[in-house]
Amino acid sequence: MSALRPLDKLPGLNAATILLVGTEDALLQQLADSMLKEDCTSELNVHLARALPLPCSVNRPRIDLIVFVVNLHSKHSLQNVEESLCHLDAAFFLGKVTFLATGAGRDSHCSVHRNTVVKLAHTYRSPLLFCDLEVEDFRASMAQRLVRLLQICAGHVPGVSALNLLSLLRGSENPSLEDL
Amino acid sequence: MSVNQQDLDPDSTTDVEDVADAEEELIKKCEEMWKDMEECQNKLSLTGTETLTDSNAQLSLLIMQVKCLTAELSQWQKETPEMIPLNEEILVTLGIEEFQKLRHDLELVLSTIQSNNEKLKEDLEREQKWLDEQQQILESLNELQNGLKQQVVTFSESRIFNELKTKMRDIKEYKEKLLVTLGGFLEDHFPLPDRNVKKKKKNIQESTAQLITLHEMLEILLNRLFGVPHDPYVKISESFWPPYIELLLRNGIALRHPEDPTRIRLEAFHQ
Numbered sequence: 001m002s003a004l005r006p007l008d009k010l011p012g013l014n015a016a017t018i019l020l021v022g023t024e025d026a027l028l029q030q031l032a033d034s035m036l037k038e039d040c041t042s043e044l045n046v047h048l049a050r051a052l053p054l055p056c057s058v059n060r061p062r063i064d065l066i067v068f069v070v071n072l073h074s075k076h077s078l079q080n081v082e083e084s085l086c087h088l089d090a091a092f093f094l095g096k097v098t099f100l101a102t103g104a105g106r107d108s109h110c111s112v113h114r115n116t117v118v119k120l121a122h123t124y125r126s127p128l129l130f131c132d133l134e135v136e137d138f139r140a141s142m143a144q145r146l147v148r149l150l151q152i153c154a155g156h157v158p159g160v161s162a163l164n165l166l167s168l169l170r171g172s173e174n175p176s177l178e179d180l
Numbered sequence: 181m182s183v184n185q186q187d188l189d190p191d192s193t194t195d196v197e198d199v200a201d202a203e204e205e206l207i208k209k210c211e212e213m214w215k216d217m218e219e220c221q222n223k224l225s226l227t228g229t230e231t232l233t234d235s236n237a238q239l240s241l242l243i244m245q246v247k248c249l250t251a252e253l254s255q256w257q258k259e260t261p262e263m264i265p266l267n268e269e270i271l272v273t274l275g276i277e278e279f280q281k282l283r284h285d286l287e288l289v290l291s292t293i294q295s296n297n298e299k300l301k302e303d304l305e306r307e308q309k310w311l312d313e314q315q316q317i318l319e320s321l322n323e324l325q326n327g328l329k330q331q332v333v334t335f336s337e338s339r340i341f342n343e344l345k346t347k348m349r350d351i352k353e354y355k356e357k358l359l360v361t362l363g364g365f366l367e368d369h370f371p372l373p374d375r376n377v378k379k380k381k382k383n384i385q386e387s388t389a390q391l392i393t394l395h396e397m398l399e400i401l402l403n404r405l406f407g408v409p410h411d412p413y414v415k416i417s418e419s420f421w422p423p424y425i426e427l428l429l430r431n432g433i434a435l436r437h438p439e440d441p442t443r444i445r446l447e448a449f450h451q
Contacts, residue, residue: 003229003231005229007221007224008224008225009221010217010218010221085232086231086232086233087231088231088232089229089230089231090229090230090231090232090240090241090244091230091244093232093237093241093244094244094245094248122238123234123237123238124232124237124238124241125237125238125241125242125245161252163245163248163249163252164252166245167249
């Protein structure tokens with residue numbers, strides 16, 4: 001099974017594809033629905049997957065952005081994400097991968113420490129977003145953010161590339177972690 | 181360019197051709213860009229894949245990012261902005277789109293501001309009403325206060341008592357003044373006949389008793405009238421000078437007793 005490559009196909013006309021990877025099926029489905037409700041000039045395709053590698057029998061368009069959803073309440077989802085990361089081509093990490101941590105609101109249920117996810121995102125030099133996907137308002141605003149990110153990663157925003165976005169998002173990182 | 185030469189032609193049928201030409205130009209440009217993309221895609225598919233592990237992730241990613249960023253930077257520096265073909269139709273269409281976007285945004289702003297305005301107006305009305313009510317309350321409270329103040333004034337018993345005392349005092353003073361004035365008047369105009377008796381000859385009877393003044397006579401009559409109201413008659417004594425008695429009787433100030441000519445009384449002017 002070969003790794004997923006970012007630029008393996010020609011892009012569809014005015015199409016942008018996002019892949020949501022995570023063990024929480026219900027949350028992923030809800031997030032996908034919120035994203036499709038967003039007003040967007042490009043055609044959105046949302047693909048859901050439990051883990052990488054993806055089955056190669058399916059004919060899918062070029063993937064522009066991958067979001068790894070980690071549920072802080074379960075160690076299993078973190079493990080799943082860590083295993084999936086091995087199946088990605090390194091070129092993806094130039095701005096086309098984002099980590100999304102959910103469930104940080106209810107601290108008593110968290111079995112995965114926040115810092116673990118922060119370190120993971122730092123290791124792979126990718127942005128980390130926090131959102132409680134179970135709350136509808138937060139989910140809607142996160143869906144908006146992801147749509148904007150997706151548009152940039154698909155190249156539909158002139159003048160900004162995925163790599164530029166990476167540098168821009170770098171500014172919000174915790175400066176103490178840079179020393180790690 | 182052939183397109184410009186056709187623009188100068190005033191014939192109206194060339195407009196349709198212009199549009200068609202513009203479209204063709206755009207499509208040609210798009211096709212060229214797509215061919216470039218396909219070439220790049222072919223080159224890319226020749227590069228191998230590389231997966232990462234936790235240990236080598238950071239370093240290799242950082243190196244890759246440096247390379248890509250420098251490549252992008254040099255690309256941006258090299259590139260000159262490419263213009264879309266300066267065709268009237270294209271520009272007009274683009275302009276229309278931009279203006280429509282602008283209009284949409286301005287309409288949003290307008291509606292926001294209008295709703296803000298309405299909210300502010302409602303707030304203003306509400307505050308105004310509240311202010312009016314407060315003023316009314318203030319006025320009624322003031323009236324209440326004034327009413328209470330007045331009540332306090334009128335219900336003060338000591339004040340009434342004091343007022344009565346002063347009234348009585350005034351009346352007494354007036355009475356004194358009247359009596360004094362009366363006394364003075366009577367002395368001036370109705371003196372006792374002592375001097376006249378001395379001047380006249382001795383053929384007049386000497387009165388044995390001491391004559392009293394008209395003032396004293398009136399006093400006796402007054403005191404009798406008010407002291408013993410059921411029997412206000414005074415017996416005429418020797419001390420009354422007869423001409424003064426006649427004066428009082430003739431002027432209706434004194435009255436004779438209907439059965440007894442020796443008794444007179446003061447006329448009751450107050451009844």
